Amino acid sequence: MIIPSKVGDKVHHEPLEPGQVKINVDEVLDGYRRWTVPFPLSDGTDRLGELMGNYLRWHASLVELCEKDITPSKPPQKKANTKVSSAMSDNGREPLLADIYLQRLGKQCNLLYNVLMAQPPDDYEFDVAFSEFNYEGILKVNLVDILEVLKKEWVNISILKIFCMVHWVLLIIQISGPTVYVVDSLNPIGAPKLEIKTALDTALRHYWMHQNKNKRGTRFHWVKIESPKQPDGNQCGYYVMRSMVNIINEYHTSINLPSVLSPGPAQYEDNQIDEVREMFAEFMRRII
DSSP states (O other), X not given: OEEOOOXXXXXXXXXXXXXXXXXXXXXXXXXXXXXXXXXXXXXXXXXXXXXXXXXXXXXXXXXXXXXXXXXXXXOOOOOOTTSOOSSOOTTOOOOSSOHHHHTTOOHHHHHHHHHHHTSOTTOOEEEXXXXXXXXXXXXXXXXXXXXXXXXXXXOOOGGGTOOOSSOOXXXXXXXXXXXXEEEOSSSOSSOOOOTTHHHHHHHHHHHHHHHSTTSOOOOOEEEEOOOOOOSSSSOHHHHHHHHHHHHHHHSXXXXXXXXXXXXXXXXXXXXXXXXXXXXXXXXXXXXX
């Protein structure tokens, strides 16, 4: 049931934002009880079947007003491999994403989701053989990390064997400079302030001494490149990947990155972020 409301009205202490409405869960059909809702309660409750009688925030674009009964005759069933479905898979795995996310997936993300649904129901971490960029080994890929990318949420880093608690920053090392360029979408302007700087300076200085046996170690210059600014606190990982794609595709031969990357757009467009998510999905589908 839709409750009359306006932007700013509170739902469980959270204000409605533009494009959201207030609803009450007064009935849940069989087959939909384990669906996750777009805006869970503050205690983390997110299953539709557990939210009977609760008020929730909902996307207005997903609400349809009609006079006739639109109750489906049966829950949605699994479709062909190129489509996605929120029904249980043939091997008994419960849906990993609700329809609100599934309908927004691109082709490669759809295919990756089907691969995940085909895994044994109890598998939440995958051992995958990895051989790229002179690295060979077995990586442990966390299912939750992959789903967060499919939902366009925070990008975790289990696939890269690097763990970052707070924030992604792109560092581009130009040995011939010698320069370290910093691309920071959260703080795109100003002097770079990174905890890794001291350790990386030491490593680079030793590298320089090793490569140039008759020279002393050289201090690298750190230069921040003005870059697009992320719109929220979750998209730094996507912005790093987008900047990497731009550099590899367009500026990989440049010896003066600031001149070709600055000032750039104020923000990346949604389709540019979705493109790197598709690249991520295609890569993950190859190695799982």
